[in-house]
Amino acid sequence: MLIKQNWWKYLGILLVLYSIFQGLLGSVPELPILHESIRNVYFHVPMWFAMIILFVVNATYSVKYLNSNNTKHDTWAVESANIGVLLGILGIVTGMIWAKYTWGEAWSNDPKQNSAAIALLVYMAYFVLRGSIEDEQKKAKISAVYSVFAFPIMIVLIFILPRLTDSLHPGNGGNPGFNTYDMDNDMRKVFYPAVIGWILMGIWLAQVKFRLRTLEVKSLEK
Template structure:
């Protein structure tokens, strides 16, 4: 038996943040208006993606140190789950941008680099499928993954800050913490992030368990 309290916690936090996200009070803002509530849905997607990619890097390093196949499988499945969240993040971002920046894709640096970061991980998944030999594939994929992670962090958090961007927190714009000084929003935002991270981790464990059974069946 395994403990599943954190799954329940994740579910409760996500349900709470969705209900409170629609009903709790938000500061009156120009242009954004009520769409500021997207903060509780769009941003946690990216946080869960980053956590899942960190889990993946951890397992890649583990794989290189002890050559246990299980770590390789964990690394792949957490990237799979992370990519799901990344795609959701980029779609919700584009919808939000359509109604606040005027265009779904205005080739803003933040959008472009987020897309490139996702492409890095698509490349990881494609690279894996291109190699037939199991051990070689696992080793090359693990090394690629360790290089991809810092590049993703730089693309998402460093480069957009160096040039003009419409995205909050970049290019001299204030982050959203400038808006939620009344701390009403923090009460919903932080639980939303934690909840979605837990749900993301849950999705990753499900993927891993299915693939572990698949592996046993074929051998």
């Protein structure tokens, strides 16, 4: 199995380290308003990519659990949601700091900010739901149903709604995307590795949490 090998973890470390060094030291185009804060694109945006991937993992394993009733699938689903929420919070915080210096306020009523916050609420509700059920089997099944039910609605929230309204983010409401005018080739060489690196790190974190949880259950069974 690919997930059991180690090379992708080293690749993840390498890419994240590269994106941190190159992101802080590399050359960036000089733009009004953004100035040097454009470097945040290497840290803020990859968080969202990684979060979405982990929520996709959560939905996939929830579907798998419903078909198999295998506890392992449920553990994967919970831990990926855990790490997804963590990355989402990091994404919101980095975004808020960035917004404070470019848009003037940490929370600017931007549809993407609002959507991201609400998406996090969905997954926090998922944890509350899990916490309120005692029986393990029932907990796994009902939370899987909720997560599969909420996932497509969250996709509408994050990908479709911000495009229908005006946003301060690039690429929305008539603002051109980063790709069309801000990001030059030098930046792309850092940005794409950063995205891949953080996605790999996210999956690795989820895997570590998964192993911890499995060991915990094992030690309890003894």
